[in-house]
Amino acid sequence: MEALKERIKREGRNLGRGILKVDGFINHQVDAELMVAVGRELAERFGSAGATKVLTAEISGIAPALTTAMALGIPVVYARKTRPITMPERVYRQMAPSHTKGRQVELMASPEFLRPSDRILIVDDFLATGQTISALARLVEEAGAELVGIGALIEKRFEGGRALLDGLGVPIESLVVITDMSDGRIVFAE
Amino acid sequence: MEALKERIKREGRNLGRGILKVDGFINHQVDAELMVAVGRELAERFGSAGATKVLTAEISGIAPALTTAMALGIPVVYARKTRPITMPERVYRQMAPSHTKGRQVELMASPEFLRPSDRILIVDDFLATGQTISALARLVEEAGAELVGIGALIEKRFEGGRALLDGLGVPIESLVVITDMSDGRIVFAE
Numbered sequence: 001m002e003a004l005k006e007r008i009k010r011e012g013r014n015l016g017r018g019i020l021k022v023d024g025f026i027n028h029q030v031d032a033e034l035m036v037a038v039g040r041e042l043a044e045r046f047g048s049a050g051a052t053k054v055l056t057a058e059i060s061g062i063a064p065a066l067t068t069a070m071a072l073g074i075p076v077v078y079a080r081k082t083r084p085i086t087m088p089e090r091v092y093r094q095m096a097p098s099h100t101k102g103r104q105v106e107l108m109a110s111p112e113f114l115r116p117s118d119r120i121l122i123v124d125d126f127l128a129t130g131q132t133i134s135a136l137a138r139l140v141e142e143a144g145a146e147l148v149g150i151g152a153l154i155e156k157r158f159e160g161g162r163a164l165l166d167g168l169g170v171p172i173e174s175l176v177v178i179t180d181m182s183d184g185r186i187v188f189a190e
Numbered sequence: 191m192e193a194l195k196e197r198i199k200r201e202g203r204n205l206g207r208g209i210l211k212v213d214g215f216i217n218h219q220v221d222a223e224l225m226v227a228v229g230r231e232l233a234e235r236f237g238s239a240g241a242t243k244v245l246t247a248e249i250s251g252i253a254p255a256l257t258t259a260m261a262l263g264i265p266v267v268y269a270r271k272t273r274p275i276t277m278p279e280r281v282y283r284q285m286a287p288s289h290t291k292g293r294q295v296e297l298m299a300s301p302e303f304l305r306p307s308d309r310i311l312i313v314d315d316f317l318a319t320g321q322t323i324s325a326l327a328r329l330v331e332e333a334g335a336e337l338v339g340i341g342a343l344i345e346k347r348f349e350g351g352r353a354l355l356d357g358l359g360v361p362i363e364s365l366v367v368i369t370d371m372s373d374g375r376i377v378f379a380e
Contacts, residue, residue, distance in 0.1 A: 015275070015276065019275055019276060020276075021276040022276075023274070023276045023277065023300065023302075023303075024302065024303065025265075027274070027276075028267065028268065028270060028274070028276070028277065028299075028300060028303060029243075029265050029266070029267045029300075029302075029303040030256060030259070030265060030266045030267075030268070031265055032256055032259040032260040032263075032264070032265060032266055033260070033263065035256065035260075036260060053219075058248075058249045059248045059249050059252070059268075059270075062249070062252045062253060062256075063252060063256050066220060066222055066225065066252075066253050066256060066257075067256075069220070069222040070222040070223070070225075070226060073222075073223065074222070075215075075219050075220060075221055075222060076219070076220045076222055077218065077219045077220075078218065078220070078249075080218060080249075084213070084217070084218070085205070085209055086205065086209060086210075086211040086212075086213045086217075086218070087213065087218065109218075110213065110218060110219075112213075112214065112219075113213075113214065113218060113219040
C-alpha cells in the first residue's frame, strides 16, 4: 500500500535492533485519515472472507482493527492484557512472548464476544515474530471460532513471523513489507 | 445521544460500586458503527473549537477519540501508560489515580506530538471521578498547548468529575449522563 510505504519512508525511523519508530502516525499519534485508508484496504483484501468480527490485541492494534471493522461493517474485539473488573472470571487466555517488552504478555478475551459461530479476521499493526498474532489465533481456536485471515500494516519479514503463521493455513496480508533493517536501513520488498 | 443511551439501557449492566459494564460495545468488543456515530456527534459539538488534535488515554479512549479525530480531520494522540521503546527519554508525565485499578497510573505523551501551538480536544469513554481527564489536561498544560474542550461518551455524574473539571474553564460535553447507580439501578439524566 503506497500511502503507508511513503509515510514510513518519510517519517519512519530505524532505531536499531529491528525497532521501527512509527509513533507519529500509527502507535502514539495516529493519523486518522491514513488509518481509515488502511482499514479500507484491508477490508477490500479480505472482503470475500465472510468475517463476522475483527480481533486485535491492545494497544496499538486497536486503531487499524477498528477502521477495518468499520469498512467491513462488523464489530472489533480487542484482547486485553490486564483483566478489567468488567470481565467475567472465565476468560480465554493465551500467553505471548513480547519482543519489545522482553517478557511474556497475557492476552485475554471474553467468551461473551468470541463465539464458536464467529469467523475471525485478525488485524494488528505489526507482523514481526508473529508471536502476538499466533496467540490471537490460539484465542480464536480456544473459542472454537474460525480464523479466516490475518492482516497487518507492516511486516518485518526478517523476523520470521510469516513462516510461523503460514502453518495456520489462512490468507495473510501485509500492507507494507520490510525485508531488512540492518545497518540503519529500511529496505522495502518490491 | 439517544443511540448510545438506548444501547446502555439494552446491554449495559450495573455491576455495583459504580461499575458499568459496557464491554459489548465500547471497551472490549467495540461496535464500530456506533463508535463512528459517537465520533461524529462529538465532532459536531466541538466543531467550532478549532482543535488541532484529539488527546485521549490508552486503552479504552482510543476508539472514540479516533472516530472523533476522523470526523474532525485531525490526528489523535493517545497518552501511554507504559513507555514504549520508541518514545524519547524526555516525555510529559502526569499521574492519575485509577478508580477501577485501585492504584496510580502514569500518563505519558511525547513532546514531538503535543506542541505549544496545538489546540487540544480531550476525548475519553468515561467521565467519572475526572482524574484521568484531569491528568490529560495537565499533560496539555505541561506541553504549553491550549485545551479547547472535553468530550466523554458516558458521564457518571454521581462521581463528581464534572465539578473537578469545571475549573478548567472549557466546554465539557457528555453524550450520556448517568445520575445514579445505587441499588442496581442505572438512572439517566433527563
